[in-house]
Amino acid sequence: MPSRLSADVLVIGTGAAGLTLALSLPRHLNIYLICKGKLGSGSTAWAQGGVAGVLDQVDSVDDHVSDTLTAGGGLCEPKAVRHTVERSTAAIQWLIDQGVPFTHEDGSDVDYHLTREGGHSHRRIIHAADATGRAISETLVERVQQRANIHVLEDHVAVDLITRRKALPGQDDPNRCLGAYVLDKSRDRVITVGARATVLASGGASKVYLFTSNPDGATGDGIAMAWRAGCRVVNMEFNQFHPTCLYHPKAKSFLISEAVRGEGGRLILPDGQRFMPRFDDRGELAPRDVVARAIDHEMKRLGADHLYLDISHKPADFIRNHFPTIYERCLSYGIDMTREPIPVVPAAHYTCGGIRTDVQARTDLDGLYAAGECAYTGLHGANRLASNSLLECIVYAQAAAEHILSEALPEPDADRLPLWDESRVSDSDEKVVISHNWDEIRRFMWDYVGIVRTDKRLERARRRVQLLKQEIQEYYANFRITADLLELRNLAVVAELIIESALSRKESRGLHYTLTYPTQQETAEITVLSPLN
Structure with missing residues (x-):
């Protein structure tokens, strides 16, 4: 591979946002996708619950907006919330058109099964059993692999954004993002990728915490790069801790979906007593921050390493059909969730803040967009409503694609960009x-x-x-x-x-x-x- 590449659009990240953006651009554009690991290995594939949207006649945009604003604790930006929810039906239809195998109602080939999660006033979560993220990721990956104009660079890590001010000093033109330096892990060298437009779709930063439900790559790369390039960040103090990660010495970052509570799962103490009604009238369906703090409180009060989530009072066939992935994973650790409670502990799950963007996914730096968990759009506020995250990925990736197409993009400056300089460094002997x-x-x-x-x-x-x-x-x-x-x-x-x-x-x-x-x-x-x- 050459040490210098030129792209019309450079997309850093290959989760739902990055893949959607690439697929939303026309085939005549030359697109590069940067993937830290193997394609499909990001956080999207780990999402279990589903995608929230207005899909039922008894539901409405106003109700979905209201639930989101309530969960957001007064810090959501109403314009962004309505902008997102109004586009939810179309975004989900786009996923259906791509071939995502969402779960249907029993006996129906037309109607989709909708579940309900904490903070929602209606059943509005469309899902693919209990592995929605994996279904979306696999479907979009397959679509990307069919597009000759989309070039995927696996095992590549973005180092830093390239800006005109730093790379081409002395010019009178306003500052702009011109691409990124990218480390090719397999060849142990840095390549220069010039781009007419650059999109950060690099996910969140939950790996900054000791316990997390996220994969190893969730290290806040896009947020850090945008900050170093001069972009504002917003609401970084709001980190969502998922209340229920599987607690087991061999289970790494395995999430027990909120949908388990949505379908009747009860949080209990080691003695079998329910405790959520003491903290919130909504019980197990209270927003995640309330549930996580309640579990944390009870664990500290009791000196316990974990508590339990119990859905064993439901029929075994119901549990296996609705939660096949969770059932099989728990069973692999000797836990039969149809007969016994699941040991759980809170873990860092979602970064609600991020790079400041507008409704077109534009950042403070011309030529740079951000979509997905690395971005702050105003949708989440002080807390994210369950299953709004995948929706946000689709809506804002499509918005970024629309704006990129509407712009008279400059020609890429790849040939003029400086190559990565390693002349004054050495190999470390203190790793x-x-x-x-x-x-x-x-x-x-x-x-x-x-x-x-x-x-x-x-x-x-x-x-x-x-x-x-x-x-x-x-x-x-x-x-x-x-x-x-x-x-x-x-x-x-x-x-x-x-x-x-x-x-x-x-x-x-x-x-x-x-x-x-x-x-x-x-x-x-x-x-x-x-x-x-």
């Missing part, structure tokens, strides 16, 4: 620094910046992350880059953004709960951080 710092960040983020926070804990985390960032930057400047170093560098950036955002919020709201300021202020304001560069 233990990377693994140690990686573990340290994730542990202090879990201990000090987790489900329940205090200013004292946040200040401790701030001091540690500032020292680590200096150490990481010194390492980055002196040694050849690796995928692990890039992810560590990005983790440190997003950790600091989360900490600074959390310290700036002098209240408890949504997913941000602090014992220092346990009440909610009357005025709701988003948290906006602006880079100095």
Whole structure:
């Protein structure tokens, strides 16, 4: 492969947002997709629940908007919420047209089965059994592989965005994103990819925490790169902890879908007692932040490592038919969910904040778009309503594609862009620094910046992350880059953004709960951080 590539559109990330964007662009455009691992290995494939949308006659756009605003704790941007929900039916129809095998009602080839999850007032979640994300990912991957104009670079990691101001100084033209430097892991070299338009669809940052439901690649790369390139980030303090991850020494990051609670699953203590009604009238169907805090509270009160989710009172055939993936995975660990409760623990699940974008997915930097979990669109506010995330991926990826097509894009500057310079670095003989710092960040983020926070804990985390960032930057400047170093560098950036955002919020709201300021202020304001560069 050459050391320099030229694209009409460069898409960093191959989850639902990245794949949708590539498929929404015409075949005459030359598109490059950057994939950290193998195609289809991102967070989308791990999503179990489904896609929320207005699909039933008893439901309405207004009801879906209202539920989203309520879950968002007063911080959703109503324009963005309505923009998204109004496009939900068309977005889901697009997925159906692509061939996503959503589950039908028993005995019907036309009507789709809709489930209900916490915070929703209606059954409006279309799903493919309990592996919706995998079904969407596999379908879109197959479509992408049929397109000759879409080139997938597997096992490639984006290093940094290329901006005109830094790459081509001295020009009078306004600053613009011109592409990205990308590490080819298999050949251990950095290539320069020039692009007329660049899209960040790189997912969230939940790997910054010790326990997470996300795959290993969720290291906040896009957020960190956009921040370094001069883009604002918003609401980074709002990190959603999924209440129910499988608790087992051999189970890594396996989520027990909220749909289990939606279909009657009960959260219980080790003695079998239900506890959610003591915390919220909605019980197990309360929003995720309420449920996660309740579980965290009971675990600390009892000194327990985990609690339980029980749906064994439902017929065994019902459980196996509705949750085949969860049933088989639990069974592989010796847990029969048709007969016994599932051990569960909260885990970092979703990054509600991210790169500031508008309804066309544009960022602060011309030529740069963001879609999916790395972006802040205004849809989620202080908490994400269940199953709105996959919907957001589709709607805003399509919006970015529409805007890219409407623009008179400049010719790519690939031939003029500087190549990656490794003339002043050497191979590292201290790789233990990377693994140690990686573990340290994730542990202090879990201990000090987790489900329940205090200013004292946040200040401790701030001091540690500032020292680590200096150490990481010194390492980055002196040694050849690796995928692990890039992810560590990005983790440190997003950790600091989360900490600074959390310290700036002098209240408890949504997913941000602090014992220092346990009440909610009357005025709701988003948290906006602006880079100095």
